[in-house]
Amino acid sequence: MASPALLMRVVASAYSVAEKAATIVRKVMAAGDLGIVEKTGANDLQTKADRLVQMSICASLARKFPKVTIIGEEELSSDEVSEELIEDGHCEEILKKTCPAEYTGIKEEELVIWVDPLDGTKEYTEGLLDHVTVLIGIAYGGKAIAGVINQPYYNYEAGADAVLGRTIWGVLGIGAFGFQLMEAPAGKHIVVTTRSHSSTLVNDCISALKPDSVIRVGGAGNKIIQLIEGKASAYVFASPGCKKWDTCAPEAILHAVGGKITDIHGNSFQYNKEVKHMNSAGVLATLRNYDYYASRIPNTVKQSLVP
Numbered sequence: 001m002a003s004p005a006l007l008m009r010v011v012a013s014a015y016s017v018a019e020k021a022a023t024i025v026r027k028v029m030a031a032g033d034l035g036i037v038e039k040t041g042a043n044d045l046q047t048k049a050d051r052l053v054q055m056s057i058c059a060s061l062a063r064k065f066p067k068v069t070i071i072g073e074e075e076l077s078s079d080e081v082s083e084e085l086i087e088d089g090h091c092e093e094i095l096k097k098t099c100p101a102e103y104t105g106i107k108e109e110e111l112v113i114w115v116d117p118l119d120g121t122k123e124y125t126e127g128l129l130d131h132v133t134v135l136i137g138i139a140y141g142g143k144a145i146a147g148v149i150n151q152p153y154y155n156y157e158a159g160a161d162a163v164l165g166r167t168i169w170g171v172l173g174i175g176a177f178g179f180q181l182m183e184a185p186a187g188k189h190i191v192v193t194t195r196s197h198s199s200t201l202v203n204d205c206i207s208a209l210k211p212d213s214v215i216r217v218g219g220a221g222n223k224i225i226q227l228i229e230g231k232a233s234a235y236v237f238a239s240p241g242c243k244k245w246d247t248c249a250p251e252a253i254l255h256a257v258g259g260k261i262t263d264i265h266g267n268s269f270q271y272n273k274e275v276k277h278m279n280s281a282g283v284l285a286t287l288r289n290y291d292y293y294a295s296r297i298p299n300t301v302k303q304s305l306v307p
Contacts, residue, residue, distance in 0.1 A: 004095045004099065005099035005103065005104045005106070006065075006106050006107070006108060006111075007099050007103045007104075007106055007111075007138070007140075007145070007146060007171070008094060008095055008097060008099045008171075009064075009065075009090065009095065010061070010065060010068070010111065010113070010138060010146070011091075011094050011138065011146045011148065011169060011171060012090035012091045012092070012094040012095045013060070013061060013064055013065075013088075013089075013090045014061065014113070014136040014138065014146075014148045014169075015090065015091035015094055015148055015167055015169055016087050016088075016089035016090050016091055017056070017057050017060045017061060017087045017136065018057075018134050018136055018148045018149075018150035018167055019087075019150060019165075019167055020056055020060070020087035020089075021053040021056055021057055021117065021134040021150060021152075022134060022150045022151075022152035022165045022167075023152075024049060024052050024053050024056055024085070025049045025053060025118060025124075025132065025134065025152040026152055026153070026164065026165075028047065028048050028049040028052065029049070029124070029129075033048065034047045034048060034049070034124075034125055035047055035048030035051075036125055043122060043196050043197060045121045045122055045125055046074060046121065047118065047121060047124065047125060049117070049118050049124065050073070050074050050117050050118045050121055051074060051076060051117075052085065053117035053118055053134060054072045054073065054074045054076060054115060054117035055076060055081045055085055056081070056085040056086070056087065056117075057070075057072070057115050057117060057134075057136060058070050058072050058115060059081035059085060059086055060085075060086050060087045060088065061113060061136075063086065063088070064088065065108050065111070066108070067107075067108035067109040068108050068109070068111045068112070068113055069109075069111070069112045069113070069273045070112075070113045070115060071112065071113070071114050071115065071244070071245065071273065071277075072115040072116075072117065072245065073115065073116050073117060073243065073245045074117065091169075094169065097171070097174055098174075099171075100171070100172065100173030100174060102173070103140065103145060103171075103173070106140055110140055110141070111138060111139070111140055112138075112139045112140075112271055112272060112273045113136060113137065113138055113139075114135075114136075114137040114138075114139065114244050114245040114248035114249070114271060115135065115136055115137075115245055116133075116134070116135040116220075116221070116243075116245040116246055116249075117134060118132060118133075118134065119132070119133045119134070119135050119219040119220055119221045119222070119246060120132045120133060120218040120219030120221070120222060122196050122218060123195070123196075123217075123218035123219065128218060129152075129153035129156050130151070130153055130154070130156060130157070130222075131195075131217050131218035131219045131222045132151070132152060132153060132218075132219060132222075133149050133150060133151050133152075133219050133221030133222055133225075134148075134149070134150040134152065134221075135147070135148075135149055135220075135221050135245060135246065135248070135249040135250065136148040136249055137245065137247075137248025137249035137250075137251070137252055137271070138248075138249075138252065139248055139271030139272070141272075142270045142271055142272040142275070143268075143270075143271065144247075144248045144249070144251040144252040144255065144269070144271055145171065145172045145252055146169075146170065146171040146172070146252050147169065147170055147248065147249030147250065147251070147252035147253045148167060148168070148169045148249060149167070149168045149169075149221045149224070149225065149249055149250065149253060150165065150166070150167045150168075151165060151166055151167075151168075151221075151222075151225070152164070152165050153165065154166040166178055166179070168225070168253060169253070170252055170253035170256035170257070171252070171256060172252060172255055172256050173256075174256065175256050175257065176228070176253045176256040176257050179225070179228060179229060180229065181228055181229075181257055182228070182229050182230030183230050183287060183288055184227075184230050184231070184232060184233035184287070184288075185230075188212050188213075188233065189209065189210065189211045189212050189233055189234070190211060190212060190213050190214075190215065190231070190232045190233045190234075191206055191209055191211040191213075191214050191215070191232065191233070191234050191235075191236050192214075192215040192216075192217060192223045192226045192227070192231070192232035192234070192235045192236075193206060193214060193215070193216055193223075193235070193236055193237055194216065194218075194237055194239070194241070195216040195217050195218045196218060197237075197239060197241045198216075199239055201238050201239060201301060201304055201305075202237065202238050202239050204238070204298065204300070204301060205236060205238035205264075205297060205298065205301045206236055206238075208296060208297070208298045208301070209234070209236065209293060209296050209297075210296075211234075215231065215232055220242055220246035220247055220250055220283070221246070221249065221250050223235045223250075223285075224250035224251075224253065224254050224261075224285065227254065227259060227285060227286065227287045228253065228254065228257060228259070228287060230287075233286060233287070233288075233289065233293075234284070234285065234286045234289075234293045235261075235283060235284070235285040235286070236282075236283070236284055236293065236297075237282050237283040237284075238264055238282045238297075238301045238304075238305060239282055239305075240278055240279070240280040240281070240282065240305065242278075242279040242282070242283050243277045243278055243279060244269065244271055244275065244277050244278075244279065245277070246279070247261065247269055247279060247283065248269075248271050250285075251269065251285075254285060254287070257287070258287070258288075259285065259286060259287040259288070259290075260285065260286060260290040261283065261284070261285035262283075262284055262285075262290075262294075263279060263281035263282055263283065263284070263305070263307055264281050264282040264283070264284055264297055264301060264302055264305050265281055265302055265305070265307060266284075266294055267281065267307055280305065280306060280307060281305040281306060281307040282305050284297065
């Protein structure tokens with residue numbers, strides 16, 4: 001039996017690392033001191049959970065895959081990470097899957113991992129716990145090819161005995177797992193968009209789509225989950241707020257099930273390590289019917305958002 005391809009080993013490790021991250025997120029919340037710091041303002045927060053989770057993810061993956069480039073959202077000092085933050089397990093089920101042929105020869109130094117330790121920080125601080133995700137995206141040749149999304153509080157409203165949290169993962173050419181793929185109701189245009197970063201441009205763009213309804217939630221990971229579980233038909237964000245670590249993991253999972261994500265102009269996102277971190281031309285994503293929404297984005301909106 002040949003040993004599993006590097007990509008599958010990285011995804012299998014990222015799965016366990018994300019589960020460990022979820023435990024840290026829940027522990028910090030349960031302890032009651034979130035340690036909130038404002039980064040650039042009241043809508044750009046960092047908590048103790050963001051810091052500990054990023055240290056845990058980056059140190060755990062770097063120890064196993066030392067030549068992989070890992071880019072995390074938080075700027076942290078490179079102090080020694082305590083052993084209790086290190087996760088060295090992996091998901092056996094993922095190792096059993098066959099790596100797609102085009103990815104079998106990948107070397108460590110060719111991979112870039114984009115990490116958002118806690119996507120939806122503002123919602124986390126406000127107790128909107130189902131918005132929160134941990135994102136680990138894996139890119140090769142500038143393209144998102146695999147991703148892990150953990151929802152630490154999935155099921156948290158289901159009562160005291162409910163098992164909290166779930167991990168969704170996907171690889172291009174294999175598919176995505178850990179959730180039930182559903183399409184939004186046919187003929188309904190349900191747009192999911194930002195909850196805390198709204199603007200005139202964001203709202204003008206949504207009005208132009210004439211949606212039947214609009215869902216406003218936090219977190220890019222959470223919005224992609226709305227698409228793949230059939231709760232929304234398009235994710236539209238006409239603003240430069242989103243970053244590569246927000247979109248890499250969700251993009252891989254969405255693309256693995258036949259969806260599409262681009263900027264507002266229809267350009268693909270690039271994830272090579274030299275790329276700028278900001279997705280400055282916004283986000284447009286759908287599970288199906290991408291062209292319907294893309295064709296309705298107003299030119300005034302496109303002109304305001306420069307890639």
